[in-house]
Amino acid sequence: MKPPTSLKTSVLFPLNKDKILLLGLRVLAGLSVISLLFILFYLSKEAIPVFKNIESIKFFTDKSWHPLSGEYLLLPMIVGSLLIMAGAMLFSIPLGIFAAILSQFYAPAWFANVMQRLVEILSGIPSVIYGFMGIIVIVPLLARFEAPGTSVLAGVLVLSFIVLPNIVLISRNALSQVDAIHIDNAMSLGLSRYAIIRHVILPQAKSGLFTGIVLQSGRAIGETLAVLMVCGNVVQIPGSIFDPVRTLTSNIALEMAYAMDDHRSALFLSGLLLMGVVLIIILVAEKISPRENTV
Amino acid sequence: MNILPTNNNAADTLLKIASWISGLFILLFFGYLLFDITINGISRIDLGFFHNTPVNAGRQGGIFPMLISTLWILALCLCIALPIGLATAIYLAEYTNEKQTLTRFIRRSLNIIAGVPSIVMGLFGYAFFVIALQLGFSILSGALTLAFMVLPLLIRSIEDSLRAIPQSYRLNAHALGLSQWRIIFQILLPIASQGILLAVILSIGRAMAETAALLYTSGYVMRTPDSMMDSGRSLSVHIFDLSMNVPGGEQSAYASALVLIVLLLMINIFTAFISQIIVNKSIR
Amino acid sequence: MKTTAIPAHLKAVPDNYQVAPSASQLPTHINIENLSLIINKQLIFDSLNLPVYKNHINTLIGPSGCGKSSLLNCITRLSDYNKAKVEGQILIDENNILDKKIDLIALRRKVGMIFQKPVPFPMSIRKNFSLPLKEHGIKNRHDIEEKMEQALRAVGLWKEVSSRIDSSADKLSGGQQQRLCIARVLALEPKAILMDEPCSSLDPIATAIIEELILNLKEKYTVFLVTHNLAQARRIADFVAFMWYHDSHGKLVEHNHADVIFENPSNPITAAYVQGLTE
Numbered sequence: 001m002k003p004p005t006s007l008k009t010s011v012l013f014p015l016n017k018d019k020i021l022l023l024g025l026r027v028l029a030g031l032s033v034i035s036l037l038f039i040l041f042y043l044s045k046e047a048i049p050v051f052k053n054i055e056s057i058k059f060f061t062d063k064s065w066h067p068l069s070g071e072y073l074l075l076p077m078i079v080g081s082l083l084i085m086a087g088a089m090l091f092s093i094p095l096g097i098f099a100a101i102l103s104q105f106y107a108p109a110w111f112a113n114v115m116q117r118l119v120e121i122l123s124g125i126p127s128v129i130y131g132f133m134g135i136i137v138i139v140p141l142l143a144r145f146e147a148p149g150t151s152v153l154a155g156v157l158v159l160s161f162i163v164l165p166n167i168v169l170i171s172r173n174a175l176s177q178v179d180a181i182h183i184d185n186a187m188s189l190g191l192s193r194y195a196i197i198r199h200v201i202l203p204q205a206k207s208g209l210f211t212g213i214v215l216q217s218g219r220a221i222g223e224t225l226a227v228l229m230v231c232g233n234v235v236q237i238p239g240s241i242f243d244p245v246r247t248l249t250s251n252i253a254l255e256m257a258y259a260m261d262d263h264r265s266a267l268f269l270s271g272l273l274l275m276g277v278v279l280i281i282i283l284v285a286e287k288i289s290p291r292e293n294t295v
Numbered sequence: 296m297n298i299l300p301t302n303n304n305a306a307d308t309l310l311k312i313a314s315w316i317s318g319l320f321i322l323l324f325f326g327y328l329l330f331d332i333t334i335n336g337i338s339r340i341d342l343g344f345f346h347n348t349p350v351n352a353g354r355q356g357g358i359f360p361m362l363i364s365t366l367w368i369l370a371l372c373l374c375i376a377l378p379i380g381l382a383t384a385i386y387l388a389e390y391t392n393e394k395q396t397l398t399r400f401i402r403r404s405l406n407i408i409a410g411v412p413s414i415v416m417g418l419f420g421y422a423f424f425v426i427a428l429q430l431g432f433s434i435l436s437g438a439l440t441l442a443f444m445v446l447p448l449l450i451r452s453i454e455d456s457l458r459a460i461p462q463s464y465r466l467n468a469h470a471l472g473l474s475q476w477r478i479i480f481q482i483l484l485p486i487a488s489q490g491i492l493l494a495v496i497l498s499i500g501r502a503m504a505e506t507a508a509l510l511y512t513s514g515y516v517m518r519t520p521d522s523m524m525d526s527g528r529s530l531s532v533h534i535f536d537l538s539m540n541v542p543g544g545e546q547s548a549y550a551s552a553l554v555l556i557v558l559l560l561m562i563n564i565f566t567a568f569i570s571q572i573i574v575n576k577s578i579r
Numbered sequence: 580m581k582t583t584a585i586p587a588h589l590k591a592v593p594d595n596y597q598v599a600p601s602a603s604q605l606p607t608h609i610n611i612e613n614l615s616l617i618i619n620k621q622l623i624f625d626s627l628n629l630p631v632y633k634n635h636i637n638t639l640i641g642p643s644g645c646g647k648s649s650l651l652n653c654i655t656r657l658s659d660y661n662k663a664k665v666e667g668q669i670l671i672d673e674n675n676i677l678d679k680k681i682d683l684i685a686l687r688r689k690v691g692m693i694f695q696k697p698v699p700f701p702m703s704i705r706k707n708f709s710l711p712l713k714e715h716g717i718k719n720r721h722d723i724e725e726k727m728e729q730a731l732r733a734v735g736l737w738k739e740v741s742s743r744i745d746s747s748a749d750k751l752s753g754g755q756q757q758r759l760c761i762a763r764v765l766a767l768e769p770k771a772i773l774m775d776e777p778c779s780s781l782d783p784i785a786t787a788i789i790e791e792l793i794l795n796l797k798e799k800y801t802v803f804l805v806t807h808n809l810a811q812a813r814r815i816a817d818f819v820a821f822m823w824y825h826d827s828h829g830k831l832v833e834h835n836h837a838d839v840i841f842e843n844p845s846n847p848i849t850a851a852y853v854q855g856l857t858e
Contacts, residue, residue: 018475022390028382029401032450035443036404039411039419046422095317102314105299115322122325124559126504126531129552132538133328136545161328164321183299193299194307215410222412224507225535249414249507256421256511268422271415278410286403467698470655471711471763472687481710482700 043272050265059266065235065251067263074270076237080152080245081274083238084231085221087156088163093213095160096167103168104175105197116172122165131226134158139230146242150232153241158226163216170212174205207289214288218281222274224249248274329556336553339546344554349517352541353533358551360519364434364527365503368513371438371523372445372502373495379442380449381491385479387450388457409447416444417508425512432526437513441505445498452497456490457483489573493566500562503555506531530555608633608771608801609654609690614667616649616658623649624829627667629820631771636793636802638812638837641822641852645829647805648695651773654803655692656683671771688715691764693774697756699748699763704740707748707759708766715767730766734758734792754785761792771801779807790815809853813841821849 062073103112138157143149178201186200202209224247232244233254246254248270259267347357383401391398420440430436460483468478484491506529514526515536528536534551537544609631616623624646631637639647652658653665656676668675676686700707708727717723727744731737736758740751748759757777764772774793778786794815796802806812812819816837821844823832833840833849844850 016474021476021479025382025386025390028379029386031379032383032446033401033404035446036408039408039416039443042419042423042427043415095320098314098317099321101310102318106311106314107318111318115318118322118325121556121560121563124500124504124563125556126506126534128506128531128534128538129332129555132534132548132552133331135538137331161324165325168321187300191300192304192307193301194304194310196299197310198306218410219412222410222414224412224414229535229539249412252414252418253507253510256418268418271418274412274415278412279407282403282406282410286406463694463696463698464700466657466660467694467760468700469657469660470687470692470694471714471767472684473711473714474684477710477714486701 040275043268043275047265047268047272050262050269053262067255067259067266072262072266073235074248074266074273076235077246077248077251077270078273079237080231081221081247081249083152083245084155084159084227084247085217087152087241088159088220089213089217091156091160092164092167096164097171097209099168100171100175101197103172105193115168119165119168123169127162127223127226128229130158130162131229134226134230142242148232148244150230150244151242152231152238152245154230154232155227155245155247156241158230159220159223162223162226163220166216166219167213170216171205171209174208174212175201177208178204211285211289214281214285218278218285221277222249224253228253332549332552332556335546336549336551339550340553344550348519349547352544353517353537353547354541354544355547358530358533358547358554360517361528361530361533361551363519364513365529365531367434367520367523367527368437368441368509368529369499369502371434372441373499375438376442376445376449376498377495380446380494381453383446384450384453384457388454389475389479389483405447405450408443411444413444413505413507414510416440417511419443420508420512431524432512432514432516434513434520434523434525434527437509437527437529438523440508440512441502444505444508445502448501449494449498452494453487453491456487456494459490460486489569493569493573496562496566496569500559500566503559503562504531505529506535510535605635606633607631608671609803610668610670611650611654612668612670614650614653614665614669616646616653617664617666618649618658618661622828624822624831625825627829627831629831629834631801631803632818633801634797634799635817636797636804636815637818637820638804638806638816639820639822640806640809640812641829642824643807645822645824647822647829648775651692651775651803651805653677654773655687655690656681657692659683684714688767689770691767691769691772693757693760693764693772693777695776696780697753697760699751699756699759701747701749703745704748704759705744707763711763711767726766726768727762730762731759733765733795734762735788736762752785754781754788757781757785757789758792761789769800771803772796774802774804776806776808777804778811786811809855812837821846821852823848823852 059072059074062071064071065073065076099115103115107115134154134157138154139149141149142151142154182200182204183196186196191200227247228250231246231250233246233250234244235246235251236243238245252267252271255263255267344357345362346359348359349361350356387398387401393399417440420436420443424430424436424439425432430439464482464486465478468482473482509529509532513529513532515528515532516526517528517533518525520527530551534548534555537548537551541547607630611627611629611631614627614629615625627650639650641647649658649663652661653663654669654676658665665677667677669677671686671689674681700710702710705723705727708730709723712723712726717726728737728741731740736755739755740759743750748756751759757780761772761777777793778789781789790811793802793804797817804816818834819837819840820834821832821840822829824830833844833846835844840849841853844853
C-alpha cells in the first residue's frame, strides 16, 4: 500500500459512490411523497367528470340515490357515515378511557398485563372478523327486539368493538407518558388518588388522548366491510337506531363493481370526500400535538 | 403502572367501579369473542383444511388457494415496499433533521397516506393498477395497493430504529474516513437490523388484516393463482364472502377466522420476542 | 456555551500569543491560519493562528466551551456534519484542507482522530479493523491481518486480544477500548493523530498506559492533544497552546514550549489558569 500522495480529488471524477447513494436515496424517498400526490391526483381525475354533467347541489337535493336514473343524492350516506362514527366513538371513548385508567391505576400488575396483551391482539384483528361476529351474534339479537336487525345500532356496536382496543391502547399510552414529576408533586401535597387522576394526570394526558381519539375517529369513518355487513345498506336517513342505513364507504364497496361513467365518477367523488375528511382530521391531530407519532 | 395513594373517598370508589366495569366488560366480551371463534372454528379444522381446495362455494373443503394468495400478496407487497421504505427511512434518518420543512412535509404526506380509508385506497388501486396499468385483477395489483398502505408504518419504524443509534458511531466512522455507503450498509443497518425486522413483521400483520383494499384489486375468485398476474382471494376476503354471500358458510367462516387470528397471534408473539431481544441488548 | 465571569484584572489581552521563539524553525505539520468557526450563527472561536509541530506532542488546554474540540473537528473536516461555517485556512503539506476539492477519505487517513469516549464498532475486533482498511484500499485478508497485528502490538493490546480477535469489541474494558480505537487509527498509517481528551473517561491506570503510549507515538507521528487535565499536560506535552474566552467566544491566548507555559507564562490569565485558580 503506498501512502496517498495528494489530498486533492481528481477533478475529472467528482462523482463517487456516496453521491450516487444520495441520489438513489433521494429518488426512492421522493417516490413516497409523490405517491400521495399521485393518489390524490388520480382520484380527482376519476371524479372530475361527474362535475361536468351534474351540478353539485344534486348531491344534496336529489330525491334518492339511483344513479341509473340520474339521481345522485349522497346526503343519506353522509349522514349514515357520520351517525355510525359518532355513535361508535360515543360508546367506545368512555369505555376505553376507563379501561385504561383501570390498567394504569387500579388493577394489579398481572391483570393489567393480561389486558394489555389481549388488547394488543385485538387491535390487530381484521375488521371483517368483527363484522362476521356482528352478523352471527348482534344482528339476530337485535332482530329479536325489532326487525330487521341490520341497523344503525348494529353498525355502531360493531364499529365500537373495532375501535375500542385501539382506544384502550392509546389511552393507556397517553396516561403512562405523563411526567412522573407532576405525579410526585401531587402526592407530596397529599392529594387523593381520585384527585391526582382527575386534576393532574388527565389534564396532562389530554393532548395525547385527544390526538389518539381524533385519529381513531378517522379510522372509524373509513371502516367499510364490517359496517357493510351489519348495517342493512338501505339508502335512507334513518328514523330510529333500528333502521338500516348505508355509509359512504359501504356504498363504494357495493357499487364499484358495476358502476359506470357518471355513476363511477360519483363514487370516486365520495372517495375524495372521505379523503378530505381524513385530511382535516389529520391536520387537527397535528395541531393538537405536533410531535405525536400518528402512524 | 402508577402507584398512587389509596385514600378512598366516594369519588375514588366511583371511579374504581366505573373502571372495573369497563375493564371487565372488555375482558369478558372480547374473551368470549375469541373463545366463540375458537370453539366454533376448531371443529372444522383438520390437516385437510389447509391443503384442500374449497368445495361448494367454500362450505366444505379447505382454504388452500386463499392461503397461497394471501402469502403471495404479502410477499410481493414486502418486495415492493421494503426497498422504497428502507431508502426513504435511511434518507430521512441520515440526511435530514426534524426541523427541516422537507422532513415535515414528507412526514405529513406519509401520515395522510396512513389515514386514507382502505376502501379509498382500493378505489385508487382499482382505477390505477387494475384499469390504467392494465394489470387486471391480480396478485400484483393487490400487492401494489397494499404496499402503499404499509409504507408509512414501515418507514416510520425503520427511521426510528436508525435515529436511535448514537451519533458517536457515525462520527467515529467518518473520522476513520469511511464512506457514507459503508457507514450505512456495514455499520448502521446491521445495528438497526432487529428494529428493521420488527418493522417488517408489524407491516406484515397490518397487511394481513387488510380486506377492503384487496376486494377490487386482487380479486374475488377462489382459485389457486399460478402467476402473479392471476387473481386470487385473500383469506380476509374469503371470510367476507362466506359471511355475506354464502348461506350455511358460517362454519367455514369461523374456521378461516380462527386460522387468520392464529396467524396474527404468531406474528404478535414473534414481535414481542424480537422486541425483548432488542431491549435486552440495549441494557449492557 | 457557558461564559465564566472573568475577574476584572484578568481580562484577556486579545491577539496576544507568542510563537515559541526557538521552536519557530521546527517543521510544522499542520498550520492553522486565521481560523474562525461559526455554528448556528454563533461564533465559537475567532482568528486562531496555531502551528502544530511535526513529531511532537502539541497540546491544547483551556476551559470547556472554548471550542477546543470544535477545532479538532475542523482539522478532520468533521465540522462539515454540523453545518459549521469555517473561515481561514488549515494547511497540511501545503494543501488547504478546507478547500472543497479535498478528498476527505484521504485526509482522514492522513489525520486520525481519537474521541473522548472510546467508540469501537459493535462488531468483532477484526471487523473494526477490516472496515476502515477496506475503505482505504486494502482488501487482501492477509494484509489486513498483518496491519491489525502491527497496530495492536503498537498499543500493547496484541497479547491481550489475539486469542479473541473475532469476539465483539464491546466486551473490552474502557482502557482497552480506547487503545483499540488508537490501534484502529494506527492501522491506517496516518501522519498526524488528533486526540480529544482521550483519557477523561478512563481510570488512572488506564490513563497512565495511554499516556505512555502517546509518548511513544510522537516518534512516528505528530500528536495534537486536547486535554482538560493540566497534570497530564505537564507530564507529556512538548508544546502547550492555551485558549480562553474573549467576548463569549474562544481565542488563543498563549502558545509556547510546555515548560515555559507552566513555569513562566507571559499572560496573566495563563498564569492563573495553570495555577488552578480559575477552574
